[in-house]
Amino acid sequence: NAGVTQTPKFRILKIGQSMTLQCTQDMNHNYMYWYRQDPGMGLKLIYYSVGAGITDKGEVPNGYNVSRSTTEDFPLRLELAAPSQTSVYFCASSYWDRDAEQYFGPGTRLTVT
Amino acid sequence: GENVEQHPSTLSVQEGDSAVIKCTYSDSASNYFPWYKQELGKRPQLIIDIRSNVGEKKDQRIAVTLNKTAKHFSLHITETQPEDSAVYFCAAPGNDYKLSFGAGTTVTVRA
Numbered sequence: 610n611a612g613v614t615q616t617p618k619f620r621i622l623k624i625g626q627s628m629t630l631q632c633t634q635d636m637n638h639n640y641m642y643w644y645r646q647d648p649g650m651g652l653k654l655i656y657y658s659v660g661a662g663i664t665d666k667g668e669v670p671n672g673y674n675v676s677r678s679t680t681e682d683f684p685l686r687l688e689l690a691a692p693s694q695t696s697v698y699f700c701a702s703s704y705w706d707r708d709a710e711q712y713f714g715p716g717t718r719l720t721v722t
Numbered sequence: 723g724e725n726v727e728q729h730p731s732t733l734s735v736q737e738g739d740s741a742v743i744k745c746t747y748s749d750s751a752s753n754y755f756p757w758y759k760q761e762l763g764k765r766p767q768l769i770i771d772i773r774s775n776v777g778e779k780k781d782q783r784i785a786v787t788l789n790k791t792a793k794h795f796s797l798h799i800t801e802t803q804p805e806d807s808a809v810y811f812c813a814a815p816g817n818d819y820k821l822s823f824g825a826g827t828t829v830t831v832r833a
Contacts (some may be wrong), residue, residue, distance in 0.1 A: 649731070649825060649826070651728075651824055651825040651826050652766070652811065652823040653823075654820055654822075667820065668723065668822075699766070706819045706820070707753075707754060707819045708753070708754035708771075708773060708815075710756070711756075711768070713765040713766050713767070714765060715765050716765055
């Protein structure tokens, strides 16, 4: 099993550009998450999904959108990139949401200049 | 949501000594407390977790203790080794079951 995979690994965007961060998991997990990690700030939840077709906002959703058309894929869309979106983005998945281990992808380092 | 505070933010220990990281949480209904380790440039990975029906859990050199009355839980690493150098995150779920993470503790083990 590859686990959770993310592409790209690195990306530099200009202000106002858009992009999609890809996330795929092969563990048949229903629950998937997107986090951003800023230095010294821990992990902040952007969006999450409890299954195909169902998504909901996390703590910091502004400037992002998600979709979940399949169990495996959970892409994160950035529209009109801003410098405040410079961060490392992690996708994660879990079998259950209450007390289950979350498996993280390798992360995408995004810089907006 | 849940409010998780983690201390200290940095911790430097001599190889072989112990390291202790403490987290406090706000939601008294929280019942699951995981700890994640993130090595430099890598993804976070679960190292140990504890549920509210126990007060302590051990796995070799790491242990976690939970005090539900005081709403805090701690990670203990004994006989620290260079490979223990990493950032450690605690987490707790809020009433929406979503995990809130602490800000992290950077542990440096000095040889």
